Each structure stands twice: as structure tokens, then as C-alpha cells.
Amino acid sequence: MIRKKHFVITLFALFVSAGWLKASVNPTETKAPVMPDNVKAVIEKSCFGCHNTDSKNDKAKEKLDLKTFDTLGKKEMIHALGEIAETVEENEMPPAKFLEKFPDKKLTDAEKKILIDWAKSEGKALMKK
Numbered sequence: 001m002i003r004k005k006h007f008v009i010t011l012f013a014l015f016v017s018a019g020w021l022k023a024s025v026n027p028t029e030t031k032a033p034v035m036p037d038n039v040k041a042v043i044e045k046s047c048f049g050c051h052n053t054d055s056k057n058d059k060a061k062e063k064l065d066l067k068t069f070d071t072l073g074k075k076e077m078i079h080a081l082g083e084i085a086e087t088v089e090e091n092e093m094p095p096a097k098f099l100e101k102f103p104d105k106k107l108t109d110a111e112k113k114i115l116i117d118w119a120k121s122e123g124k125a126l127m128k129k
């Protein structure tokens, strides 16, 4: 009995220290994407909930993780920016089903323009680099 209890405690301690190690080694956990504040605000309102590392929406975060966005390579970032502009322009994102449930997350025309203009100009600037 005592040994079993001891084992469980050791395991628990291991998990805790592994988690602590991971958090201290992995700086992306607290890193916000580098974006102008107005862009960030729109993304946080309507995109970040699904498109971030800790999202439960696996499909969404696989396609686009906005939490680690600034760690993407040049090519991947240009691609992602193009897709952001496109999905917003075509009203594909945020998904219609989601907006039925959370109508307040719908982007206004001004917010769409902020996202699209930013994604396009960032993409162009990156291509010149």
C-alpha cells in the first residue's frame, strides 16, 4: 500500500515538473502574435478562439494557429496571410454556423477591411524581403 502511494506521488511530481519545464522552455506559450493593435483586436474577437494552440477545434488550429503565427517561416506566413485575406473576403471565416450561435462575433465591414488590408500588405511586404 505504502509503496503504491509513493509511486503515485512520484508520478505526480514528475508530471508537475515536466509541465513546468515545458512552460519555461517553450516561450511561444505566452507569446502573442506580432500584429498592430487594431488587427489583434479583430482577430481576438472573431478568430483566436478557434485558431490557437490550445483550441479544442483541432481542424481549425491545424490549418491556422494564430498564437504561434509569428514563428512561421516566410513562405508559410505569406501563404497564411493570403488565406486569411481570402477567407475573410469570401465570408468563409468565421464559419456561418458559429456566427448563428454567436452573432456578436460577426465582423463588421470596417473590421473585415482592417484584416484584409493588413493581410495583403503584410504579404506583399514579405514577398519583397
Ligand code: HEC
Binding pocket: 043, 046, 047, 048, 049, 050, 051, 057, 059, 060, 063, 064, 080, 083, 084, 087, 088, 093, 094, 095, 098, 107
Ligand atoms: C468556430 C471556429 C472558427 C472561427 C471563429 C474561425 N475559424 Fe477559421 N477555420 C475553422 C475551421 C474548423 C477551419 C478548417 C476548415 C476546413 O478544413 O474545412 C478553419 C480554416 C481557416 C483557414 C484555412 C482555410 C483553408 O482553406 O485552408 C483560415 C485562413 C482561417 N480559418 C481563418 C480564419 C479567420 C481569419 C478567422 C476570423 C475572422 C477565423 N478563421 C475564425 C474554424 C474557425
